[in-house]
Amino acid sequence: MKHLPPTLRTDHRYVKISIEADEPKSFSEAVQIVKYAVKDFAGEKGLAEVQPWLIKRKFDESNQQAAVRVNKDYESLFRASMTLSKHKIITVNCSGTLKSL
């Protein structure tokens, strides 16, 4: 199938998050924590809108930091979900490109 032109593709934001838990979390656990946090706050519809996607090569297990790609229009919803998460998750930084994160 032919690729969509750049103007029609979904815009993303990359958010760097820091998970502060008693025990260090693995990548797959971090994925579950983020997804459940969004689902808890925004529901399944919200999860579909935010489209959180953890980037594996940017996951820092020692510092418990991860880069999450989210839909640009729903960055605010993502941040609000992280605030009310059961685990303490702090958003450290946000950028339009992964390189500058």
Added chain:
Amino acid sequence: MTGFHDFFIDSKLDQIHGWKEESVELNAVVLEASEWGELKRKINQNRGKADILAFEGGDEKLNRKAVEEPRLDVLLHPEKNREHSGLNHVLAEKAAENYVAIGLDFSYLYHSSRRDLVMKDWRKNIKLLEKYDAPYIITTRARKSYQLRAPRDLASLINELGGSGQKAVKQTPSKILERIKKRESSDFLGPGIEEVED
């Protein structure tokens, strides 16, 4: 976010990040009272000493009295332990008139077993406060470092509930700080009264 102030966090926290440290050096006093006479007495006792005077809302009559009292700076969680949001159009109008900010307490929301109900009340209150242009702020009321939240995250939460995050974390606290400076100046005589040179 520069210029973010959270007035009601414990000043002895070991780790304060995300906002200016001077905000926690302000002397903020949170009053509790069960009747108007008690609250009035506490306001008289503390107004001279405290930079920021807040009242823990929840009682319908005291919420009304608190927003009618210009010596108070903040009315915290008027919806606490109530079946309704604790505010109506009359109270919102009075809050705007006397510049008593309505405090949204994040710790109350976070530790509540029914977050949906608290957020329902917040949404309703924010809608009213926006309509009457009344001030509102959000506070973490953190007593330990892990209870702190980043200002942009708190602003996002307010945005999601239909309000203005910037207003809650930046504009209203800045105005409260301006009022403190005015109050401490030598020209200030009382709420709404000021000495002006010819």
